[in-house]
Amino acid sequence: MTTPQAPHYIQSIAPYQGGKPITELAREIGLKVEHIVKLASNENPLGISPKADYAIQESIFEIARYPDGNAFELRSAISQKFKVAPEQIVFGNGSNDILELAARTYLTPGDEAIYSQHAFAVYPLVTQAVGATGVVVPAKNFSHDLSGMLAAISNKTKIIFIANPNNPTGTLLAKDDLYAFLKQVPTHILVLLDEAYDEYLSAEHKSEAINWLHEFDNLLISRTFSKAYGLAGLRVGFGLGHPQVVDMLNRVRQPFNVNSIAQAAAIASLADEDFVARSYALNQAGMLQITTGFDALGLSYIPSFANFVSVKIPNAAQVNRQLLQKGVIVRPVANYEMPDYLRVSVGLFAENAKFLQVLTEIIKSA
Secondary structure (H helix, E strand, C coil), X not given: CCCCCCCHXXXXXXXXXXXXXXXXXXXXXXXXXXXXXXXXXXXXXXXXXXXXXXXXXXXXXXXXXXXXXXCXXXXXXXXXXXXXXXXXXXXXXXXXXXXXXXXXXXXXXXXXXXXXXXXXXXXXXXXXXXXXXXXXXCCECCEXXXXXXXXXXXXXXXXXXXXXXXXCCCCCCCHHHHHHHHHHCCCCCEEEEECCCHHHCCCCCCCCHHHHCCCCCCEEEEEECCCCCCCXXXXXXXXXXXXXXXXXXXXXXXXXXXXXXXXXXXXXXHCCHHHHHHHHHHHHHHHHHHHHHHHHHCCCECCCCCCEEEXXXXXXXXXXXXXXXXXXXXXXXXXXXXXXXXEEECCCHHHHHHHHHHHHHHHHHC
């Protein structure tokens, strides 16, 4: 018996692997869930905003009804907060959905998408899934080489993906450099600027790209509620761009792609600036705690502007297995061409401390 055959470019996709769930590790090694620390998926260790928690409880009573497919109230809240027109906003089932919508809308077999080495794994996935070709530009000090990306543009280029800050390296492009880059990209090429970690940037480094939308009709900015807002499990993100670009994305967007509970939680989260400020402060302190621990162990790491840090460790794969045996989940990043690194999300003080304690024991026993 034969089964229907998918196109060759689908068959050759390596599925995305997320951070190992706590419950999965608990089953594998026989530990209690409460004894496991997960620092693998860049989640907010504070959880969710109290306002979002209340909104979730209230919205459950309407769960039998379809959500607002146009997300009118959430659209209004984002429009007011970010000073953009409602028709400049498109919603996604997480910001990953925005990346996929862009690929499905603007890429066809034979087209090219440009992205950096060590950049988010979803860029090549969405590119390959539509039969387009990914063009990988070698990184420069683990960051995007913008000059190299400009040089890689061909008559087949339709999209350029840029993450700022980048995942998994945590590197940040200077605003002046990014602006100058946009000025040089041909206007028929979509530049997708992935700003999933913007809430973790200081006032000095925070993005100004939204203010550039009036100048660059080919700029699409993706944002998420999964990181600093803590709504990773609800899957809600959004894109900001020219109304014509947004209109095209909405033509391929699935109806009701953001559920009603997610919409309610996102609206409440936007209104809780104190929670975001606490999340930022906790991340700053936790980053210092973890990197100070790395310094004490003589480990080098990539300075990060996000809520995670990638550390260089001899025998990283083996150390990762040993961490798992001790109930600590971090993220190996060999699939990002960084086989000697582990990416560690910033957690609560006690979680960070347990990770550093276990890591110290492993290194000293080697």
